[in-house]
Amino acid sequence: MRETLQLLVQAAVDQLIASGAFPADVRNLIEISDTKNPDHGDYACNFALVASKKIGQPPRKIGEMLAETLLADVDSPFEAIDIAGPGFLNLRLKPAFVAGFLVDILKAGAELPAARLSSSPSLGKINVEFVSVNPNGPITVGSGRGAAFGDALVRVFRAAGYDVDPEYYINDGVNSQQMRLFAESVKSYALSEPFPENGYKGEYVKDVATDVAAKFPTEDLASKEVGWWQARSQELMIERQRSDLATFGVAFNNWFSEQSMHDSGLVTESLEKLKANGSADDECYRAEVVRDGKEEHLEQKPEEAGPLWLRSTKFGDDKDRVLLRSNGRPAYIAGDVAYMESKLGQRKYDKAFIILGPDHHGYIPRMNAVCKALGYPAEKFEIIIFQIVRFLKEGKPAPMRKRDGNIYELRDLIDEIGANAAPSATKEEQQRVGRDVARFFYLMRSHDTHMDFDIDLATKQSDENPVFYVQYAHARICSVLNRAAESGFVINAESVKPEVYELLTHPRELALIKKTMDLPMEVARCAKDYGVHRLTTYAVELARSYHHFYDACRVIQADQPELTKARIAVCQAVAIGLKATFELLGISAPERMDREAPAPVANTES
Template sequence: MFTEIERPLSKNQTVNQILKQIVLNGIQSANFSDSLKSSSSFDVQIEKTKSQKNGDYATSISLKLSKILNKNPMEIATSISNAIETKGIIKNIEVAKPGFINFFLSEKWLIGNIENILSEGSNYGNSNIGKNSKIQIEFVSVNPTGPIHIGHARGAILGSVLANILKTNGYDVFKEYYINDAGNQIEKFYESVYARYLQNKKIQASMPEDGYQGEYIREIAKEISKSFNEKDIPSDKKNAKLFIGEAALNLMIENIKNDLESLKVFYDNWFSEKSLLNDGIFSEALDFLNNKNLTKTKDGAKWFTSTKFGDTKDKVLIRSNGTPTYFGTDVAYHYSKLLKRNFDQIIDIWGADHQGHVPFMKSMMPALNVDQERLKILIYQLVTIKKGSAAIRLSKRKGEIVTLKDLIEEVGVDVCRYFFISKSPESQMEFDLDYAKNESKENPVYYIQYAHARICSILEVAKETKIQFNDCDLSLLSHESEIDLINKMILLPDLMQNIASNLSPHHLPHYTLDLANSFHVFYQNCRVISEDKNDFEISKSRLKLISATKIVLAKCLEIMGMDAPQAM
């Protein structure tokens, strides 16, 4: 029988959690617990070390405790390490200045995790930390006045991958696209399409000032001309513009859906802004604020007194002409999310051009009697496109667009998804088209997928030569490259939980690249299937090792929405 610290990782368990409990037990055994009963200001943090000479994992808890206990951190670290048994998961413990406790993991314990990965299969790395909590993620939600372009793709993939990660951690995830199908920009879109429609009919018509100039407007107008007979379209200008505009809007929304689905971005719901007005949700939300005396009338407009909750200035909800503002519909939409549909948490993913809207959103939460922790806002920086040495600037109204469809045709879905998720949302991003198309090990997408394909190829050879490796001696795995590969694989459960807790999916592609690199190094150093009969047993052990590696690589690729090719 295994003791708790000897047992390989089980479901919902991570290395970090095991070591944290070991340290807490060590603190108790070192008789520090009584002195710490009155203090709740410390938490044991376990970190993966950057260099193997400092062990596999480390904690700086002694530095924190020294301030509470008024003792030398090296003495505290020594006392804790002496109180910890070096068995099971731990091979050795070292104390390093100024008070770090470094843990070296047991090779025997590491090897035991191979069977665990194989038994869990595609569920490896999953957890239930979400406890079926309902999370709504709203992302992309660009105005349906033009095609999805390369800048929007960053938010699309961020939302898509984050949703996948949250699902694997036990959250009940609901993905939503908010259709901005009301407001001034829609009126301008209607006018632009109607003008092009008339021009197609050889009827003189001027484009509206600040209208949408792109070639896509001409194409939509042509499509409408083909789809409808003259008798279908109202004869008076007002209703004709409305009819053609709505047809164009529906066509644009359908195109947006198709483009996103081609990027493997799918939604559970497409929520119409118009429905807030038509279904009475806007009025209900406004009444809610009125009843709390959080609105005022000024210059014929209805205002939300958001400065009471830390906003920089009060916001207009309804203009003097009676039309709702962007702020007004946003209040109603979040009222719907939090008070009507009762999501436990909502995540809004916005481009950097919406940064100024954040204070208003934060002021809205207490006004709705909602805990601010139920709202998370992720802001991602805009994208610069580079081709050769030239940067390409984007403008929807001027028609200067590199569409998502164009990008997918040029570099492929997998490259798009990996490149856009590989940068922290807060960091600026330059998408280098030439680099993205490079099919060599310099391209991380190619490098990762080639690792998976190479494993599949080796396992196919084993199958063809009838090598049975279920019953093998894993203790034969002792090469540095083998141990490093296992060390990388057992990081996944910790990583997945950390990403879910911190909403930071950009760590996953870097981990996957690191894992692929460890496999390639292993492959160079350790022949998997050897023709030497004396190496038959170690070959079986290595086949089982790479079978586990294949599971972890495929899992990461699946979460990122990328293919795991069998051959390349």
């Protein structure tokens, strides 16, 4: 709807440019924005303010010229255009123009998020890597934020017209010391051997040990080397991660193995490429950016001979990085180099994203350097950092280090919420509820802000979670539509004559239609700045707008069949909008919700 208005204003401005009234360089300054105050009309345009200087006229004068041009057409959708305040154009729309968008919504259906005038078939092929937990631990509630965010972003990118591959990077390098220690820990549990120093503790390690023993009952486990244990432990751990993520509603197209690049020779090839283009060498120095006050300069420090250096300082990093250690073993970043080559070179993605937690923000300069060193444009690679989640249990920060045995897993969170919100439901139903609440909770906050996750609040008081508010709106619509169908009202985009929509004149009806039509714009914005959390706000606003409408406008009225049809169309449109939004957030759209007594809580009051 804004896009339509924008084009109308654009046409008017172009007309004034053609007539010589405005200079040509003002034609890109048009923006259509919301009005917070209903006195300010349906939408506002600040063109007169921003163009004032270039046109050399006072804003109100420009506003008058523009308003006159816009209102000249008898078919104009504007009921009135006021010039207010310092020079805002307050656009007041004819109700029939607003109501007419219902047809577009009903025709678009599930494609509503992608329904933009300027959308093209495909904007490119992109890769989004996220979660990528090392295969020595489970998916924690901390990783849950990255999972919820990354998955929602993937869904938004798809709706925005990209061809997206979500990908999980498996850190399965056989030379990893961490993985070796993990395998030794599993082995010691399985065989009741002495526990390795700084080994991995926790129930999940015992689970893996038990599973290995159960899976290979006839093997002589005691005689197996650590490498054997590492392969099996890792496989079981990845399977557990995959299963937990599936429960959370997250599915990856690719599970990409680090080791596969060592095996295939891609790592070696990629390093050769860097050496050939001068980005890597084994000279005996290390470069580092040194800051002296505000000045900075590159300093070369002598080093022992041996390692192969990535001269990442040439590409904006603050230090050179070791690719091959003095002993010839590849450093971790060698895998990253090959992985970049795999994505941008071999697989030819137009862009590769990596979504990382805040503890990895130091990787940004070096990974950008890797991208450039391999000869790819900087725009083809981007790291998105989400901020830390602090988990509170009983009012205190809940530690969840991977070696203290006290891990709060994502699956635990899902189960706890579900068990509390729907105590007598089936396991599957509980997991659906737990997933919906947890995802919504994670996504309510901007990925770029620190957040507190009060575990007790999310479980014990999950009844108050706004996710139920938005889902209830959907269930309520379904109930009304069912009732309408029983009364013989069956509506689709073709069956209602346009004149019927002119019956929709109530402010809450029109506000509801406008809000539903905002979805494509919201999706476009999210795809641009990755702020997918706005979709939760949007869902709440759309649900609220529906509840307002429901409160003021009775839908089914036997004595007013035409109005009833029109309002059913409104309900259907909102159902489409809500369901599409839920789909983007990865939560379900229940058609009915039955209240259930909350789980009994131990009474600790005296």
